[in-house]
Amino acid sequence: MPTGQSLLYLIYVLAAASVILAAESLYVSYAGRRTRAGTINRRLKRLAEEAPAVETLQGLLRERGLTEKGDFVFRMIGLNRLYTQSGITGSPVAFAGMFALAGLVLALASSLLLDFSIGLALLIFLFVAVVLPLLVLRRSRNKRIQKFARQLPDALDMIVRSLRAGHPASVAISLVAREMPDPLGTEFGIVSDEITFGLSLENAVRKLSQRVGFEGLNLLSISLSIQSKTGGNLTEILDNLAKVLRERQKLRMKIKALSAEGRLSAWMISLFPIVMFLILQVLAPAYYGTIWHNPVVFPVFVVFGVWALLGDYIMYRMVNFDF
Secondary structure: OOOHHHHHHHHHHHHHHHHHHHHHHHHHHHHHHHHHHHHOOHHHHHHOOOOOHHHHHHHHHHOOOEOOOOOEOOOOHHHHHHHHHHOOOOOHHHHHHHHHHHHHHHHHHHHHOOOOOHHHHHHHHHHHHHHHHHHHHHHHHHHHHHHHHHHHHHHHHHHHHHHHOOOOHHHHHHHHHHHOOOOHHHHHHHHHHHHHOOOOHHHHHHHHHHHHOOHHHHHHHHHHHHHHHHOOOHHHHHHHHHHHHHHHHHHHHHHHHHOHHHHHHHHHHHHHHHHHHHHHHHHOOOOOOOHHHOOOHHHHHHHHHHHHHHHHHHHHHHHOOOO
16 A cells, blocks of 8 residues: 555646646657648549549549539539638538528527517528528638648749740649648649540640639630740749749738738728627626617618718728739
8 A cells, every 4th residue: 555645746747647648749740740741732532532533633623613524513603613712621512501591590699599580680691591601601711722822832943944944734744742731732632533535735724724713824724825825935834823822912912011001991881890798798788778769770780880881892992802
């Protein structure tokens, strides 16, 4: 039977050992995830599962809302393009159904439990089922395009070095697909597979531009089209394009820094009335008295809400530039 002091030492040792093992396991797990994320893109991960290249290509296109030939599935081309460019994988029907179900549940809960009116419950359903997924898709698309824009100049430099080493364009693109992480790695991998299965380089890059939505790819597509028809030094064209894209990226970041104050002011002006309303509802629920039962309140709120949204849109256009 150990003494009390020995038992205390044993507890200290076990506690220290458990902390060390927990820290080591967290570090190993984080380092493993970081290594996989930095060296393997989604296409290479699927190829590592020993699936045929044709099935891998078709699967990558289907999970982006495209046909096996890379065309849009739905007749609503704009909505289909938004889903594809967002980079969200999975069935578009399942994605829409998830938000529709969430909107229906929230609308029923607000109507039955919180005693909201039918009109307000319908607005909640429309916001969650229609507006919210569009906002999610737009945000995902913008973040993905920004990441792609940062990667593209490096990818073009890699293609230029490969071409100068004597490799054909298809081999240079496949090299980028192996070495670059997502989103660029998988997208160029799809281009490489499409070229392997018979699609021309010009058409493959045009489809890439439609899948990503980055305007720099339009310049790449036009450059390849002109080069294929009139000839010219492809390495020099791609090298100059990489320099142009880097300069545009620097200009975009400079404008973002200069307009940071305007964006912050727009957020504060937009959120201040909502925050103050919530604070009053929590600290002084009877502050507005019986004004909520006045029939004029709802139209007034709608008018001022639309007016505030118009002001937000004007401020947004003042601090965002297209060039």
